[in-house]
Amino acid sequence: xxxxxxxxxxxxxxxxxxxxxxxxxxxxxxxxxxxxxxxxxxxxxxxxxxxxxxxxxxxxxxxxxxxxxxxxxxxxxxxxxxxxxxxxxxxxxxxxxxxxxxxxxxxxxxxxxxxxxxxxxxxxxxxxxxxxxxxxxxxxxxxxxxxxxxxxxxxxxxxxxxxxxxxxxxxxxxxxxxxxxxxxxxxxxxxxxxxxxxxxxxxxxxxxxxxxxxxx
Numbered sequence: 772x773x774x775x776x777x778x779x780x781x782x783x784x785x786x787x788x789x790x791x792x793x794x795x796x797x798x799x800x801x802x803x804x805x806x807x808x809x810x811x812x813x814x815x816x817x818x819x820x821x822x823x824x825x826x827x828x829x830x831x832x833x834x835x836x837x838x839x840x841x842x843x844x845x846x847x848x849x850x851x852x853x854x855x856x857x858x859x860x861x862x863x864x865x866x867x868x869x870x871x872x873x874x875x876x877x878x879x880x881x882x883x884x885x886x887x888x889x890x891x892x893x894x895x896x897x898x899x900x901x902x903x904x905x906x907x908x909x910x911x912x913x914x915x916x917x918x919x920x921x922x923x924x925x926x927x928x929x930x931x932x933x934x935x936x937x938x939x940x941x942x943x944x945x946x947x948x949x950x951x952x953x954x955x956x957x958x959x960x961x962x963x964x965x966x967x968x969x970x971x972x973x974x975x976x977x978x979x980x981x982x983x984x985x986x987x
Contacts, residue, residue, distance in 0.1 A: 780836040781827050789828075791853040793980040795877075796829040799850060802842065808863060811847045812896045815865045821845050826860065828877065839875045839882045851875070852901050861901045861908070863890065872901065872908065872921075886921060893920055902935055911935060917943070919963075927966030933959060936976050937984070942969060944976060958986075 778786075786796035799805070802822035806814070814821045826848040828837040839858075840848050845865040851858040860873040870893075872886040888908070893899060898911040899920075908921040911934050919925040933945040936958070945959045960970040977985045 776834045778829060778834050778836060780838060781829075784827070786829050787850075789851060789853050789858075791978050791980060791982065794831045795853065795858075796831065797850050798827045798829065799848075800825045800827060800842065808847050808849060808861075808899060809895065809897045812863070812865070815845055821847070821865065824848055826850060828858065828875075830877070837875075837877055837880070839873070849900065852903055852906075854903055854906060859885070859901055859903075859906055861899070863896060863899075865890070870899075870908070872906070888921060902938065904938060907938065909935065917945075917966075925963060927961060927963070929961065929966065930959075937978070938963065946975070 781798055781800060784798040784800040786798050789795045789797055801824050811821045811824065821844065823842045823844050824847045825840055825842040847863045849861040851860050858875040858877070860875065862871040862873055864871060868890040870888040870890055871884055873882060874885050875882050893910060898913055900909060900911060901907070902909050907919050910918040910920065912929060912931065915928055915931050917927050917929045917935065929945060930947055932949060933947045936944040936946050941963045943961045943963050945961060946956060947959050948954065948956045955973065956975055957971060957973045958976055959968055961968055975987045977987060979985065
């Protein structure tokens with residue numbers, strides 16, 4: 772007989788595994804139409820009320836739900852990243868016009884603000900996201916420019932199909948896709964200060980729950 776565990780406290784949102792862990796899932800929840808952060812920003816800029824986007828955590832295997840935040844109008848809570856036993860959340864509060872970076876420790880059910888920045892620090896929220904490690908607030912592939920906004924300010928030129936995988940010291944590992952005519956992917960390692968390519972190889976990097984990366 773199939774074993775079904777009823778998850779309480781959330782509804783109408785699909786759980787997805789959080790990269791870098793095998794025990795935690797996230798669910799983004801909206802009151803009405805699901806949208807991304809940039810689309811939410813556009814709704815607010817047009818003078819409309821954005822109903823809000825919340826994010827819940829579910830622990831495997833027992834299905835315990837953690838809800839660090841409450842749904843609020845004109846507040847968008849992005850999916851978290853896993854950071855050495857803690858979660859980091861990007862929260863954009865359009866009411867206060869601020870970008871907030873939160874840390875959530877599930878072991879202690881403790882939520883704290885790590886950093887608060889003015890929303891004006893970035894032209895818009897297109898491709899705005901948290902990345903590791905160390906923790907960074909970035910804008911991914913905006914017109915061929917990769918931008919680190921916090922905790923330092925850097926811009927480098929990248930390819931239009933590149934997206935950041937991970938940072939290791941001064942090395943930024945990007946995934947790049949291309950078609951010739953078949954679909955392929957490669958990994959490009961760039962210098963964080965100059966954008967110069969230090970290494971390039973075909974294939975993939977895949978992070979494991981223990982923090983090790985497989986090169987395939």
